[in-house]
Amino acid sequence: MSTKQRIAINLPVRSQAYEILVGAGTFASIATILSKFCPAHRYAVVTDDRVAELYAVRLSRMLHAAGYRTDVFAFTAGEPRKTRETWALVCDAMVEAGLGRDAAVLAFGGGVPGDLGGFVAATYMRGLPLVQLPTSLLAMVDSSVGGKTGVDTPAGKNLMGAFHQPRCVVIDPELLATLPDEHLRAGLAEAVKHGAIADPEYLEWIEESAHRLLARDTEALSRLVVRSVEIKAEIVQRDERESGPRKLLNFGHTLGHAVESLSGYTLLHGEAVAIGMVEEARLGERMGVTAPGTAARLRRVLTRIGLPTSIPPEFGSAEVIGWTRNDKKARDGRVEYALIEGVGLPATRDGLWGAPVPDEVVAQLFAGSGRR
């Protein structure tokens, strides 16, 4: 698949609609794409030092060659830096560089620069236009689409943030060439989630193609990105602000966020979500919501990809449950889970897309497994 694909995100507010451009070579066309979708007087590239080392010179050269004034703001890579402090430092550096309301932000990198750069765009001088330019598989298939931006606080992930729709998302699978193996695997976890909540055939295809995907076969990766973006686009345009169907995308994320935080971010987000999906499927099976065998099915796919599938034994139930209560999905003192009835079958009862799960039931996951 060498041709480029365009996927439209239609939103109730038409001015917020945007396109996702997927294709090998889109990065090389970035200047043309910006001039069409997000013309601005100056561009602020918000990225991390790892991505900057690999691509910042090339990106700056392309933009300068097209006559665009560009400044690069790079922070230390890693989820522990996705904080309000980093956000403040980047914003201060932008003020210092003289960037005004006629500037636009390019969030360039994996999920962290995407979320943090997006939050900078959402809040700098009350909002600048934003383009998402993801370089990790996780950001390509998931976090760059949907308008969520934010930072973590010591109390939990993404607790501060905003919805800020990009002007466009530019996805070039060729940028995956430099992605470390464990990040490639972690990105595949979110694709597995898309199969699990919406498309059993897609899940099967991922399982069959695991070898090619891990070998970075460009055709397979492009196909994966396109299908995942289609699924995510279909869901987010039905529910821009996560009041309904969008909650489906949280499958695996309630326990996932808890173990990710508890690990001190030594677990990658995708690794934590892989664990979260299997454990939440087990939870659903125990509650009679999820068809027996679903957790085993997910575990098989994820294991083939090389992802972890159970909560590390050093985490106790009380700690994990404590973290879930800080989650944004906690409502009315009970924690909401997005469960599935089976592969491709979201559990929606009484028109609700998330279900409160009592702490006791979560605690039972830990019982009889030698865990606390």
Next chain:
Amino acid sequence: MSTKQRIAINLPVRSQAYEILVGAGTFASIATILSKFCPAHRYAVVTDDRVAELYAVRLSRMLHAAGYRTDVFAFTAGEPRKTRETWALVCDAMVEAGLGRDAAVLAFGGGVPGDLGGFVAATYMRGLPLVQLPTSLLAMVDSSVGGKTGVDTPAGKNLMGAFHQPRCVVIDPELLATLPDEHLRAGLAEAVKHGAIADPEYLEWIEESAHRLLARDTEALSRLVVRSVEIKAEIVQRDERESGPRKLLNFGHTLGHAVESLSGYTLLHGEAVAIGMVEEARLGERMGVTAPGTAARLRRVLTRIGLPTSIPPEFGSAEVIGWTRNDKKARDGRVEYALIEGVGLPATRDGLWGAPVPDEVVAQLFAGSGRR
């Protein structure tokens, strides 16, 4: 005028439309108003310690009596605390209190709690519903209407923020009874601005009524609030995001923000805007944009109210110009001013609502006046 007035703000996104309820006694009806316009599981009252001391017990009692769970988050009063640090502290305290996405924020107080509480609502867990409950005249006639939220940074005012429309604005002029004199005067500066940019008769009425307004005549203050809100509402609903006509509201604010920052916030915002309006009218007169005599006319009204009308002699032109360049209104390296052609006559040229003014012209304001 004892009856209550309702002013509708219609916005292109209909779900963001809201009403402004003005009237003596609206504060006493707050529980009923919230249940109608902003029902929520819990309410977070964001306020400052001065307002909290005067009104928090009464507000909490009213809400508790109506069965609403309410937490009060109060920070030290004053513009110097309208920072990212205070924002982070308030948000952390809300997480600590267990507030989730089913909560709503009441921004309660003057411009500072309004802007900061609004920014908390805009960014807490990617956005909570917001009600503005202003207690200062400035907040009633100006900052509570229009959806602007934000915090200052060391580099300038409101540099970080977001547009976040409230569900409703509740204005009870009786709350002005406890407002210190200098804050009452400062609030009148924004009302003078409304007259200056949109309604010469209103400006005249303010001048004639200055004595009654300063004596806190409830009928006069209510009439002032209603007319100012009408003018502001008319402008902001034409231009939610300040791309066009809304820039008019920045009259007096480019030099105003500069002197406010330079004073270390010992000048109140309204005092700085009073200075800014007269100096920007002088600027316009020098440029041939503003009718001769306009600055003198504004100076007369503002002096009658007891407001300052010229840049303090200790501020040099280089310092003031330096601060204007950090302003959000700086574009393309030039600073944009919202000028008027005369009282009630905005200067709009070539369909533009703001005009770049070269630094040299600003510097001339200082020449020949014994100032640096």
